[in-house]
Amino acid sequence: QVQLQESGPGLMKPSEALSLTCTVSDDSMSSYYWSWIRQPPGKGLEYIGYIYYSGTTYYNPSLKSRVTMSVDTSKNQFSLKLASVTAADTAMYYCVREGPRRYFDYWGQGTLITVSS
Amino acid sequence: ETVLTQSPATLSLSPGERATLSCRASQSVSSFLAWYQQKPGQAPRLLIYDASNRATGIPARFSGSGSGTDFTLTISSLEPEDFAVYYCQQRSNWPRTFGEGTKVEIK
Numbered sequence: 001q002v003q004l005q006e007s008g009p010g011l012m013k014p015s016e017a018l019s020l021t022c023t024v025s026d027d028s029m030s031s032y033y034w035s036w037i038r039q040p041p042g043k044g045l046e047y048i049g050y051i052y053y054s055g056t057t058y059y060n061p062s063l064k065s066r067v068t069m070s071v072d073t074s075k076n077q078f079s080l081k082l083a084s085v086t087a088a089d090t091a092m093y094y095c096v097r098e099g100p101r102r103y104f105d106y107w108g109q110g111t112l113i114t115v116s117s
Numbered sequence: 118e119t120v121l122t123q124s125p126a127t128l129s130l131s132p133g134e135r136a137t138l139s140c141r142a143s144q145s146v147s148s149f150l151a152w153y154q155q156k157p158g159q160a161p162r163l164l165i166y167d168a169s170n171r172a173t174g175i176p177a178r179f180s181g182s183g184s185g186t187d188f189t190l191t192i193s194s195l196e197p198e199d200f201a202v203y204y205c206q207q208r209s210n211w212p213r214t215f216g217e218g219t220k221v222e223i224k
Contacts, residue, residue: 107160
């Protein structure tokens with residue numbers, strides 16, 4: 001079964017730009033949509049958006065002005081950039097596959113991003 | 118955006134008991150609703166999709182029902198491994214949204 005693995009900086013300072021990469025374990029990127037979801041400590045889940053292998057994207061309007069997603073199918077990777085982070089962006093960030101029915105069927109283990117001065 | 122309201126926030130039950138979790142949408146989501154289970158330190162796991170279909174490998178004690186704005190997740194007889202937080206999620210409207218979660222804890 002497919003596995004997803006996030007990589008990111010861990011600790012960041014306010015106003016910096018967050019950059020995360022998700023590596024997909026197989027060659028299925030062209031068959032699915034790929035998403036990012038985050039979860040602040042002790043809180044619920046927030047959908048950030050998706051990217052398709054063609055480069056088509058959707059961003060949650062609540063984050064749209066700061067989010068950019070990209071994909072590199074040759075490396076089986078997709079990425080998230082979030083500009084001008086604040087403490088409110090502190091969260092576990094998950095990369096996720098949207099399965100055939102467009103639900104979130106495979107999740108990475110998550111990477112904790114802490115924003116602190 | 119579509120707001121999903123889950124109730125109760127916490128459900129205190131004993132193993133073997135039946136759990137009934139509710140999710141109400143602020144507008145119709147047809148049957149495009151899923152349920153996820155999340156245990157501490159783990160990513161969520163898809164349990165139910167399209168309101169009533171169990172995902173691959175999910176035990177039959179988990180069942181979902183509902184359509185439109187009112188949905189229910191039922192765990193027929195709680196096993197020790199079922200104590201966790203459960204989230205509903207809709208894919209009918211953009212952006213995708215999640216409920217705030219129901220924690221099923223051991224009584």
